[in-house]
Amino acid sequence: AVWDRDDDWWGAKTGFIDLPVPKRLIWLESGGEESRAQLMATNQLDASQNVSVGTFEAIKAQNPAVISWHDGYPYAAADPCARQLEINTTIAPWDDPDMRRAVNHIIDRTQIVNVAVEGATVPSRTMFVQYGSMAPFIDAAVSNGYELSPTADVAAGQALIEAEGYAMGSDGIYEKDGNDLEVKIHVNSASTEYTRTIDVIVEQLNRAGIKASSVPVENGVFWGEVLPFGAYEMSYSWLSCGSVNEPWASMGRYTVKDVVPVGERSPSFNNTARWDSEAAQKYSAIVDEMASRPLGDPEVPGMVADAYQYLHEEMPFIPLVQSAKLLPFNTTYWTGWPSSENYYNHPYFWWNHTHQIIHNLEKAGG
Numbered sequence: 124a125v126w127d128r129d130d131d132w133w134g135a136k137t138g139f140i141d142l143p144v145p146k147r148l149i150w151l152e153s154g155g156e157e158s159r160a161q162l163m164a165t166n167q168l169d170a171s172q173n174v175s176v177g178t179f180e181a182i183k184a185q186n187p188a189v190i191s192w193h194d195g196y197p198y199a200a201a202d203p204c205a206r207q208l209e210i211n212t213t214i215a216p217w218d219d220p221d222m223r224r225a226v227n228h229i230i231d232r233t234q235i236v237n238v239a240v241e242g243a244t245v246p247s248r249t250m251f252v253q254y255g256s257m258a259p260f261i262d263a264a265v266s267n268g269y270e271l272s273p274t275a276d277v278a279a280g281q282a283l284i285e286a287e288g289y290a291m292g293s294d295g296i297y298e299k300d301g302n303d304l305e306v307k308i309h310v311n312s313a314s315t316e317y318t319r320t321i322d323v324i325v326e327q328l329n330r331a332g333i334k335a336s337s338v339p340v341e342n343g344v345f346w347g348e349v350l351p352f353g354a355y356e357m358s359y360s361w362l363s364c365g366s367v368n369e370p371w372a373s374m375g376r377y378t379v380k381d382v383v384p385v386g387e388r389s390p391s392f393n394n395t396a397r398w399d400s401e402a403a404q405k406y407s408a409i410v411d412e413m414a415s416r417p418l419g420d421p422e423v424p425g426m427v428a429d430a431y432q433y434l435h436e437e438m439p440f441i442p443l444v445q446s447a448k449l450l451p452f453n454t455t456y457w458t459g460w461p462s463s464e465n466y467y468n469h470p471y472f473w474w475n476h477t478h479q480i481i482h483n484l485e486k487a488g489g
Contacts, residue, residue: 126150128142143481151168160181170472175241176242189453190451191450192470200447200448201447205247205251206320207250207361209357214356222284223439225280235324239316240319240444246271246444249442250374251366252445256368259424268435275327289332297333306328310337310345311341311345313341325337352389362395362440370413371413378394381393396439459483
């Protein structure tokens with residue numbers, strides 16, 4: 124896509140703001156992380172999508188003009204879309220809350236942090252992004268016993284599986300009625316973070332006795348076909364993204380009003396898990412009431428705790444880790460990119476504030 128500057132733009136003509144310095148923006152499909160890294164290292168990109176810590180350090184070693192949000196490790200900015208394992212609650216045996224809770228026990232979030240994202244983030248404590256503005260709602264869930272463990276309790280997970288009639292086979296995989304306990308996990312292949320995370324989870328599940336495998340799919344297929352139509356058993360996503368200073372934007376994405384049959388498109392990617400149990404009904408009633416409350420209503424944290432008990436009991440999705448975006452910016456030709464030292468806005472150049480980034484850019488050297 125190519126965007127050309129409109130020199131007759133009303134904003135400049137009325138004195139609202141000067142024209143941006145760049146005259147043309149070119150948005151490229153740059154391929155995978157290795158391709159992006161090479162383009163950035165050789166000054167063929169000015170801004171890049173997310174890369175891993177190791178890749179960024181390699182880029183920086185070749186091209187010192189490349190910067191990130193933080194000057195030092197972990198380099199990345201805290202993204203509001205915490206990562207999670209989405210579960211299709213209509214497919215056996217994952218339609219059983221105890222089986223979903225078993226998976227939650229088996230997952231080691233700290234290992235995901237250390238291996239998949241090279242220590243650049245932290246385990247999630249709840250479904251919410253861990254911004255300071257969300258502390259009252261995180262604290263409400265945690266103080267009522269709903270905090271996620273940063274480490275695994277494999278024995279607890281296995282106990283839940285065995286209570287459902289599964290027995291460990293000689294090959295180390297649980298089986299029942301002659302069938303292995305297995306799961307396929309869809310993952311968007313567009314990012315190293317995504318595929319590494321699912322590789323770690325697949326290994327954790329297999330070690331615990333669940334025959335897990337990764338199903339990488341292309342970005343357009345993942346977002347256009349897999350998630351919205353419920354064409355998965357489990358998948359890696361961030362579909363509870365939304366809340367940054369209040370809880371409803373995230374919690375409202377899992378109410379029963381958005382449940383549609385598998386094969387029909389979920390509205391706005393809401394409740395693709397198709398969670399529609401009695402607990403989901405009770406959760407939805409509380410969250411719907413929350414929607415009518417003003418920002419800062421003192422009763423809302425308690426309502427969060429009341430609703431969160433149903434998420435905790437049934438696990439229609441499993442929060443994993445917080446998201447960190449490591450976005451390389453190249454200062455060879457342009458300066459003024461957002462950073463922790465130049466914090467006029469977030470560094471996410473595909474958000475609605477992209478115009479602010481463009482207006483802050485200046486030609487390097489003058």
